[in-house]
Each structure stands twice: as C-alpha cells, then as structure tokens.
Amino acid sequence: MISSARPAARRFAALLGTAVLTLAAAGCGATTGAGSATGEVTSITALDYYTDATEHAQWGERLNACGRTVGVKVEHTSVPGTSLIPKVLQQASSRTLPDLLMLDNPDLQQIARTGALTPLDRYGVDSGGFTEGIxxxxxxxxxxxxxxxxxSTVALFYNKDMLAEAGVAVPRTWDELRTAAQKLTRPGRYGMALDANAGFEGTWQFMPFLWSNGGDETRLDSPQAAQALRLWVDLVKSGSMSRSVLNWDQSDVHDQFVAGKAAMMVNGPWRIHAMEQAENLHWGVAPLPVPRAGLTPVTPLGGEVWTVPQTASKERQEKAARVLACLNTPDNMLTLAKQYLTVPSRSAVAARYAEQVPSMAAFVRSVENARSRTARLGVKWPAAATGIYIAIQSALTGEQTPEEALKRAQQIATRS
Structure with a gap:
C-alpha cells in the first residue's frame, strides 16, 4: 500500500521544484533515460520500493513472467520508500530513468508534472474497466x-467476541460508533483505535470521515470538516479512544487490537495476514461508519501505479508498456490481490474476488466509491495533507478547537 509515512511535503516540494527547472532546461520533452535507442531490446529495467526480501522476489518473478510474454528480461531494482522520489528526481535530471517505474499513487501527478512520464494511450494500453477513482x-x-x-483502502475491524459480550451491533453510523465505543470501553481496553499521528498516515485515516461527511480538502475550514474532526475529539474526550492515538501508526493500532486492548480499529487489509495468525482472535470487518444512515462511505485509495518514463529508446518504452499492460490483465490482478490481500482495480475482477475471498468484501465495496487523494488538489495535495495532520494533533491535544485547528490547516494548504 498503502499510506505509509512519507518525506515532509516541504522537502519534497523543494526537490520537485529543482527537478522541474532542470528538466525544463534540458528539454525533457525530448528524451530522457538510459538504454540504446537502436537494436533489438532484450531487457528493460524496473524500479520500485518493494525492499522486503520476500516481496521483492515475488515482484521480480511477476515482472519477469510478464517480460517473457513480450520477449524481454526485467532487471528489477528496489529502493526504500523514502528514497524512491529523490532517486527518481535525480534520475530524471540525469536522464537515467528506468524503463518501468512504480510510484505511490499520490506521487504520480508531481512526477508527471516534470515531464518525466509518458501517457499510456501512446502505447494502446487498455485502461477500461477501472473505477473513476482508480x-x-x-x-x-x-x-x-x-x-x-x-x-487498497481502510475499513472497520471489530472483535466479534467483545461486541457479542457487550451486546453491541457493528456500528454503521457515527452515533452508533460513539455508543458502541463507549459500551466496549473498560479498564485495560478502549472501544476504538485509529492512527492520528503527525504524518500522512494520520491524514489518510481522517479522509474517510471528512469525505463521507461531505467535506472537501479544498475547504478544510468548512463545518463538515469540523464535524468530522469533532467525532475524533469526542472519542478521546469520552475515554473511548486512547490519547496515545496521537503517536500510533497503523502497525501500533493493529497491535492494540490483536492484544485485546481495542475492540474496534480503522485499518487496511494488509493487516489480515498477521491477524489470521493470532490465536483466539475472532474478528470481522465492515465498511467505515458514516455520518447518517443511507450515506455511502468515501475512503482514500492506497496502492501503487506502474508508469513508463521518458527514455532514450522508444523500443524500450514500447516493451515496458507491454509489461505494464500484462501486470494489469484480469488474471494477474486476481493473482496479486490474493497474494497481497488487496483489491483488483478492474470492477468486474473485484466483484469475482469478493466472492472468492469473503474477508475482502468490505474493502471491495469501499473501493467502488474510493477517491484518489490528488483528485481535487493535484500537486498541491501534500500541503493540504500536512495541514490536516497538524490540525488533528492540535484538536486532539486540546490546543485548539476543531474549527480553529482546521482554519489553520486551510491556511497551510493555501500557502504553497
């Protein structure tokens, strides 16, 4: 996925600005990248941030399997997530970009803006069957x-035994969530847990509450935004949610839930494998509660996109595009989704997947209405995301009211 912690928006913007100027001066619209512009192409390069040994090997196998279908070997390199964007910007400036590049989806617009990527319709890549958000x-x-x-996206995990013991139904609305969290709270256990840390993960977990209430990242000082943040404040003030959420990341939230210290949590499907290994943990998952009955939750999209950078060889670009198309076939989508417990991006494939993997059904439903974090603000998204997590911290500590905190968030978002 997902929405892991990423470099500070200000540092990223500085790097990006330098890259845009460099690429413009170099005439990026011509060609960038490594590789011979003539001769038969027998190999291409690919770059991602799958540095975990097992995951790196699995993706290497998948890339080479697709490479064999188009007659190339894929030379696969992974770098740490925090290093990927600086490396890509440096490669763009020095014209040494890989042939196939994976990006966390919120980063795509900022890299495309530099001219370092090529549009996929140039190669006839099929982008049909994807939801609008994807x-x-x-x-x-x-x-x-x-x-x-x-x-991927987020949903509500709940401990079935705890809810049954307390006589609590799975909450579907915010009022039900408040009531359920309070009834489930007792010494040594909180009713609810989520990630409200001072980073992009905190913003990521807040977006469903903002969007589902009709709020918008273009107007962070709106009443709808304040109502969403007020819900989180109320959960902490009532004692239904630990104040420590200010410091937890998504793995910490998971640990609290598995240890029985939280009856419900907001998290993603990437936690399911670990939960399946926990003894005597009977859990369920449902779409996130909405402000009022009848509304549909709107959650953020996590996941990585594969792209074809500008390089010196059109032949290599064509081969890379064919590998990218192979990764996005229905069969490969289904295989990858089952392997990593993610959601296939084509709606028809996702529907089949929900039937085959019932524990993922709630995520499939949520993805149908999920939204890209850059859909409204484009390259200005990081500034808004920063303003949001600062507001969350201020409101949950009591430093400011939700209204005051979000007014400052709006100022931060529009400053850049």
Missing amino acids: RSAGTYQGKVYGLAPTV
Whole structure:
C-alpha cells in the first residue's frame, strides 16, 4: 500500500521544484533515460520500493513472467520508500530513468508534472474497466500515466467476541460508533483505535470521515470538516479512544487490537495476514461508519501505479508498456490481490474476488466509491495533507478547537 509515512511535503516540494527547472532546461520533452535507442531490446529495467526480501522476489518473478510474454528480461531494482522520489528526481535530471517505474499513487501527478512520464494511450494500453477513482489516481491533466493492478483502502475491524459480550451491533453510523465505543470501553481496553499521528498516515485515516461527511480538502475550514474532526475529539474526550492515538501508526493500532486492548480499529487489509495468525482472535470487518444512515462511505485509495518514463529508446518504452499492460490483465490482478490481500482495480475482477475471498468484501465495496487523494488538489495535495495532520494533533491535544485547528490547516494548504 498503502499510506505509509512519507518525506515532509516541504522537502519534497523543494526537490520537485529543482527537478522541474532542470528538466525544463534540458528539454525533457525530448528524451530522457538510459538504454540504446537502436537494436533489438532484450531487457528493460524496473524500479520500485518493494525492499522486503520476500516481496521483492515475488515482484521480480511477476515482472519477469510478464517480460517473457513480450520477449524481454526485467532487471528489477528496489529502493526504500523514502528514497524512491529523490532517486527518481535525480534520475530524471540525469536522464537515467528506468524503463518501468512504480510510484505511490499520490506521487504520480508531481512526477508527471516534470515531464518525466509518458501517457499510456501512446502505447494502446487498455485502461477500461477501472473505477473513476482508480483512473484518477493515475491521471495528470486528463492523460492516464499510470495504472495500478490492485489497490487498497481502510475499513472497520471489530472483535466479534467483545461486541457479542457487550451486546453491541457493528456500528454503521457515527452515533452508533460513539455508543458502541463507549459500551466496549473498560479498564485495560478502549472501544476504538485509529492512527492520528503527525504524518500522512494520520491524514489518510481522517479522509474517510471528512469525505463521507461531505467535506472537501479544498475547504478544510468548512463545518463538515469540523464535524468530522469533532467525532475524533469526542472519542478521546469520552475515554473511548486512547490519547496515545496521537503517536500510533497503523502497525501500533493493529497491535492494540490483536492484544485485546481495542475492540474496534480503522485499518487496511494488509493487516489480515498477521491477524489470521493470532490465536483466539475472532474478528470481522465492515465498511467505515458514516455520518447518517443511507450515506455511502468515501475512503482514500492506497496502492501503487506502474508508469513508463521518458527514455532514450522508444523500443524500450514500447516493451515496458507491454509489461505494464500484462501486470494489469484480469488474471494477474486476481493473482496479486490474493497474494497481497488487496483489491483488483478492474470492477468486474473485484466483484469475482469478493466472492472468492469473503474477508475482502468490505474493502471491495469501499473501493467502488474510493477517491484518489490528488483528485481535487493535484500537486498541491501534500500541503493540504500536512495541514490536516497538524490540525488533528492540535484538536486532539486540546490546543485548539476543531474549527480553529482546521482554519489553520486551510491556511497551510493555501500557502504553497
């Protein structure tokens, strides 16, 4: 996925600004990248941030399997997530970009803006059957530059035994969530847990509450935004949620839930494998509660898109695009989704997947209405995301009211 902690928006913006100027001066619209512009192409390069040994090997196998279908070997390299964007910007400036590049979906627009990527319609890559949100995650200025074989989002996990013991139904609305969290709270256990840390993960977990209430990242000082943040404040003030959420990341939230110290949590499907290994843990998962009955939750899209950078060889670009298309076939989507417990990006494949993997059904339903974080603000998203997590911290500590905190968030979002 997902929405792991990423470099500070200000540092990223500085790097990006330098890259834009460098690329403009170098005439990026011509060609960048490594590789011979003539001769038969027998190998291409690919770059991602799958540095875990097992995951790196699995993706290497998948890339080479697709490579064999188009007659190339894929030389696969992974770098740590925090290093990927600086490396890509440096490669763009020095014209040494890989042939196939994976990006966390919120980063695509900022890299496409530099001219370092090529639109996929140039190669006839099929982008049909994707939801609007998923297509949006790979789109810049109306052109599709990246496609994600699978995506992820968040939902509500709950401890079945704890809810049954307390006589609590799975909450579907915010009022039900408040009531359920309070009834489930007792010494040594909180009713609810989520990630409200001072980073992009905190913002990621807040977005469903903002969006589902009709709020918008373009107007962070709206009443709808304040109501969403007020819900989190109320959960902490009532004692239904630990004040420590200010410091927890998503793995900490998971640990609290598995240890029986939280009866419900907001988290993603990437935690399911670990929960399945926990003894005597009987859990369920449902879409996140909404402000009022009848509304549909709107959650953020997590996941990575694969792109074809500008390089010196059109032949290599064509081969890379064919590998990218292979990764996005229905069969490969289904295989990857089952392997990593993510959601296939094509709606028809996702529907089959929900039937085959019932524990993922809630995530499949949520993805249908999920939204790209850059859909409204594009390259200005990081500034808004920073303002949001600062507001969360201020409101949950009591430093400011939700209204005051979000007014400052709006100022931060519009400052850049």
